[in-house]
Amino acid sequence: MSTSPGHEKIEKTLNDNKVVLFMKGTPSFPQCGFSARSVAILKEVGVEFDTVNVLEDDEVREGIKVYGQWPTIPQLYVDKKLVGGSDIMMEMFESGELKTLFSN
Amino acid sequence: MTHTEMENTLKKQYPKAELAVIDVTGSGSNFEVRMNNSAFDSSLSRIDKHKSIMGLFDEQLKSGEIHALSIKLF
Numbered sequence: 001m002s003t004s005p006g007h008e009k010i011e012k013t014l015n016d017n018k019v020v021l022f023m024k025g026t027p028s029f030p031q032c033g034f035s036a037r038s039v040a041i042l043k044e045v046g047v048e049f050d051t052v053n054v055l056e057d058d059e060v061r062e063g064i065k066v067y068g069q070w071p072t073i074p075q076l077y078v079d080k081k082l083v084g085g086s087d088i089m090m091e092m093f094e095s096g097e098l099k100t101l102f103s104n
Numbered sequence: 105m106t107h108t109e110m111e112n113t114l115k116k117q118y119p120k121a122e123l124a125v126i127d128v129t130g131s132g133s134n135f136e137v138r139m140n141n142s143a144f145d146s147s148l149s150r151i152d153k154h155k156s157i158m159g160l161f162d163e164q165l166k167s168g169e170i171h172a173l174s175i176k177l178f
Contacts, residue, residue: 034172071158071165072173084151087175091150 006063014080019049019102022064023074026053034086038074041086041093047102078102105164110135113160118143128174136174144177153177 013020019042025031027039042049054061054073065071068082076083078101083089092098107125114123114137121143126136137157144153154175164170 034174069155071162082151084154088150088154091177 006057006059006061007067009057009060010063010067013050013052014077017050018079019047020077021049021051021074022054022060022077023051024053024055027051031055032073034072035074038076038086038089041089041098042076045093045098045102105161105169106132107135110137110161114139114157117156117160128172133169133171135170135172136176138176138178141177150177 021035021038021042023030023032023035023038025035027043030036030039039051052060052064054064061073064073064075068075068077070082070085072085074086076085076089083092083101089098092101107127110125111123114121114125118139121139123137123139123143126138128134128136139157141153144156148156154177157175158165158173161170161173165173
């Protein structure tokens with residue numbers, strides 16, 4: 001199995017937290033419009049989530065792109081599985097799928 | 105990379121797709137791809153459809169030439 005930089009840190013985060021948003025900045029101070037939108041969606045759904053600010057850790061910033069083979073940030077993980085970026089989150093929010101995902 | 109170049113890349117891969125690429129900020133780095141869902145193999149999951157589009161621009165996403173790539177499938 002290939003390991004990327006930051007692989008272990010990412011795995012530990014995902015093991016410890018059910019809902020994780022890898023984002024630029026923090027929920028209070030997002031550093032990118034797409035990250036801000038993702039936080040807003042999760043708050044609207046009302047789920048508890050943890051965030052990782054990739055701008056504070058270059059290994060995680062690069063590693064997360066390799067980890068789920070997804071080249072952009074933000075990225076939402078639920079139960080260690082990549083759900084998608086902000087477009088997919090928005091689509092799933094509008095269709096109600098996101099709410100269903102968290103109610104299970 | 106221009107939105108026209110991106111459209112050509114996408115058309116080559118998905119000849120039957122209805123598609124449009126919008127240069128959101130006019131700066132050549134922030135794009136939105138709009139495409140019809142039926143252009144894809146119906147067995148593909150939503151995440152795999154997005155991945156297959158992003159994969160076409162992997163090099164530009166890695167280099168930072170493309171900063172943001174929004175994908176809207178309808």
